Amino acid sequence: MSTTVHDLEKTVNSGLTTNVKRSEINFNQLFIDVDVEDIISTILFLKTNEKCRFRQLIDITAVDYPQREKRFKIVYLLLSHENNLRIIINTNIDEKETVPSITKIFTSANWMEREVFDMYGISFKDHPDLRRILTDYGFDGYPLRKDFPLTGHLEVRYSEEKKKVTYEPVKLDQEYRDFDLESPWEGTKYVKLDEEKNETKDT
Numbered sequence: 001m002s003t004t005v006h007d008l009e010k011t012v013n014s015g016l017t018t019n020v021k022r023s024e025i026n027f028n029q030l031f032i033d034v035d036v037e038d039i040i041s042t043i044l045f046l047k048t049n050e051k052c053r054f055r056q057l058i059d060i061t062a063v064d065y066p067q068r069e070k071r072f073k074i075v076y077l078l079l080s081h082e083n084n085l086r087i088i089i090n091t092n093i094d095e096k097e098t099v100p101s102i103t104k105i106f107t108s109a110n111w112m113e114r115e116v117f118d119m120y121g122i123s124f125k126d127h128p129d130l131r132r133i134l135t136d137y138g139f140d141g142y143p144l145r146k147d148f149p150l151t152g153h154l155e156v157r158y159s160e161e162k163k164k165v166t167y168e169p170v171k172l173d174q175e176y177r178d179f180d181l182e183s184p185w186e187g188t189k190y191v192k193l194d195e196e197k198n199e200t201k202d203t
Helices: 005-015 035-046 109-120 189-202
Strands: 020-026 027-036 054-066 072-080 083-095 154-159 164-169
Touching: 005 027, 005 083, 027 035, 035 072, 035 083, 054 083, 054 109
Parallel strands: 027 083
Antiparallel strands: 020 027, 054 072, 072 083, 154 164
């Protein structure tokens, strides 16, 4: 008999009594909230417990809430092939906190944690190789933070003149354009002018 998501919730809450701060079922998936210091024991339990068997790490990501005291939510998504179930583990941290690396439990977490570090500036303690993975090593800032400018800070391009990749401050100069923002139901200016000319001719 396969484990249902409701069975899973009971197993998790009974096995991780002190870890789980909140549990909820949505879209046939279990969501749980834990403190950052309980991440290792929680992930390890979910992987090794015979009723859970979450043996595949699907993703690690983060969400930025600048207005909150604990600015970042770290999200772990695990899959149990045997039970055909998913579980989402959430933990919240402030900007100065570090998150324990789970690379010793799931080796695939290596690049996922590097991506979170690269995009959000979140550090993972005991990570074997914590460095940028998507942006350049000299990149300034963290692109998925809400306070990161949409244009970025530097423009990276290949200079034919210098025959190498160059970094230049972003410039977004453009010629003045006159946007016609009138309601389409009332018609644009040039249509109105044509109509007025036709009315004058008719009279």
